[in-house]
Amino acid sequence: MVMPLENIRVIDISQGWAGPLAARVLGDLGAQVFKIESIQHPDWWRGRAPQGATSWERNALFNGVARNKFGATLNLADPRGRELLLRFLKIADVLVENFTPRVIEGWGLRFERLRQLNPSLVMMSMPGFGLTGPWRDYPALGTTTDSMSGVAALCGYEGGGPRLQSVSWDPIAGLHGAAALLLALHHRSQTGEGQFIELSHIEAGTSLIAQAVMDYSMNRRIWPRRGNRDWSMAPHGCYRCKGDDKWLVVAVRSDEEWAALCRAIGHPELGADPRFATTTDRLTNQDVLDPLIQGWTERLDHREAMEALQAAGVPAGAVLSAAEVLGDPHLNAREFFETVARPFVGTHPYPGVTIRMSRTPGHIRMPAPTLGQHNRFVLQDTLGLSDDELSRLEELQIIGTQPLWA
């Protein structure tokens, strides 16, 4: 079966989550992705320091993100390592990187030079704050881009301080990166022309708060933190259920859903109560409603409560922990998780390919590579080096399969 991007070669020298996610989305769509690390600096996403033997191969974060990629090592600080990378770039279609500009320039990997080597190369750099501007050199990590994209200011309990996203904001940059690469590849398929893409994490990230931005733009209004309330739905909240740390989200969008909720929780009379007749009324009086709803939910298992409300036509969702997500009947019915075997960790379920395609469905074809797992495939089979040349590279520590600090 032909996969959509199977003729595309992506070289991913990025580290962390954002760049590797962009490359991985293309891998999930069938591209051949080559993740290039080094034994001097394995992807820091594997864990920076050994937490026990082979910890860099047993990291859930890395293994959850790095699938559908070949893995090789090249010490890019060494000119011989860079020379091999350049040879590889000549026959590649895409390069993804997120090093600091100083490092990229020091290594001679600026786009102006690479495009002479390969005029149809698409190269994407992913600086936290952009390659220009007063914030250009500020250090950036996933949580700082959460804050600096304006997201943290909008998240928190009523009257409380800002709270960070569980996902940081890295995957937002990563998903925009995949979109950018596909746009560039489309243009290239029409014209043969590659290009350079600059993706600033905070510029991508700020798109997601556009609704709040437009309220300031139009009305000069700054949103307060609302906890689990909503400004246009009421009641809307997160209610305690029976058991330890079990919760249910309920969101009532209309008077019909409100009446249905009242019946479902055994208080049909509230449906006729003028205090709660319209959304505006319910928004004003939600403090009265929350204990009434919780009086019902706290006697029920969160899934039971969800099923009862959904059966009545009310939006409700059990707040699931990772353990519960893994066992979720809907995700499992849809085969969202794929069971994959991998050295060092054995066989485990992993979230599958999000994008479902009717004729060319994606799968986890390869688990996250072990460090340098495909050195031979890349350097011998693809670039034509001999056994002797490979041994020499290993001696010089330009390639390898174990971190130097191990």
Place this chain on the structure above:
Amino acid sequence: MARGAVGDLLVLDLSTRVAGAYCTKLLADYGARVIKIEPPGAGESTRRLRPFLADQPEGETSGFFLYLNTNKESVTLDLETASGHGLFRQLASRADLVVETVGPGYVTSLGLGPTELEPVNPRLVITSISDFGSNGPYADYKATDAVTFALGGWMYPMGDPDKPPLQPGGPYGEFVAGLFAMSGSLAAIALARLCGQGQEVEVSVHEAVASVLPFDTVLFSYTGEVIKRPGHRYRGRGPGAAVMPCKDGFVQYQNGGDKWRGMLQMIGRADLADDPRLSTPQELLEHADELEGILGAWFKDRSKHEIFQEALKHRLIFSWVPSVKELMEADQHQLRGYWVELEHQRTGALRYPGPPFRMGQTPWAARKPAPLLGEHNQVVYRDLLGLTDQDLVALRERGVI
């Protein structure tokens, strides 16, 4: 350059939710011709999303709609009529992509599904975005942003341990689903061009949310550990990453391990460098409140910018927590031209977020603001499909457009 990265694409946009709108906005902003197909009369539902200009609810001045629909055209069409079908089929015969958000099977239920459209356009890609997809126990569930965050696992590890789990604060699941849908659509189009056959692309918001936190389930499978709510800190990093109040707002840092010594040095407490509470991650976690208390006292007397500049000098990873207002006034965004001003018939000039990424050869462009409802009926039905003005009058009289 004038055509944008995907300037050759024709997209029919039937979407009625943020996810679909963002998917097609990304295509439109980078050059595609995107034609929104909306019900006559009220138009599609995202026109009714708050905020409104001066809080006056009105179908043309929803700020979020304005942002999500830059560069698109709008036609009205009643898809439940035979004439409506005919017009849609004509448009679909010329299109590369149809995006809809009722759910898989919707266009088929209208008699406009892949089987019907394949003879007129075998390369057509049809992308569907729904809450839960078309099968499984939740397939008919009603959802809002909070519901999919809750079921997808994004919400459980957010907020404070002694309070309910906390919603993320915006419709981010919709954006994430839209991003996946856009990537899937372009990949399907690429394949359709190579092999002559289109296909259906499907994204569920629930699965998009579950995908964005890909490793919590993996961590549980590996170790049995479940990530819990970290309060003002960041999950899994103990006290190494947190948001802390300061004199004029909040700062945020991500300085694990050894960098704690760096932070204590910055605040003039190098004397604590060998303190046993810093010796191991476990010690650090156990004494997190006290140690944060020491930092916090120093932060309270200083502004976020003072703290940030000091942190830079000490090579520590800090940021602050800006409001939307601060971001719109920030030099960084002004100098890079990130905020873009667009003129719209009903709102006048407004500033919008600009390019989410910069493409060297095929840049983002705000060519036109969001369309008025049916603004392009003539341009599309007459100029593109060849109908006459009388045809349009008749169709309007019958409520088809």
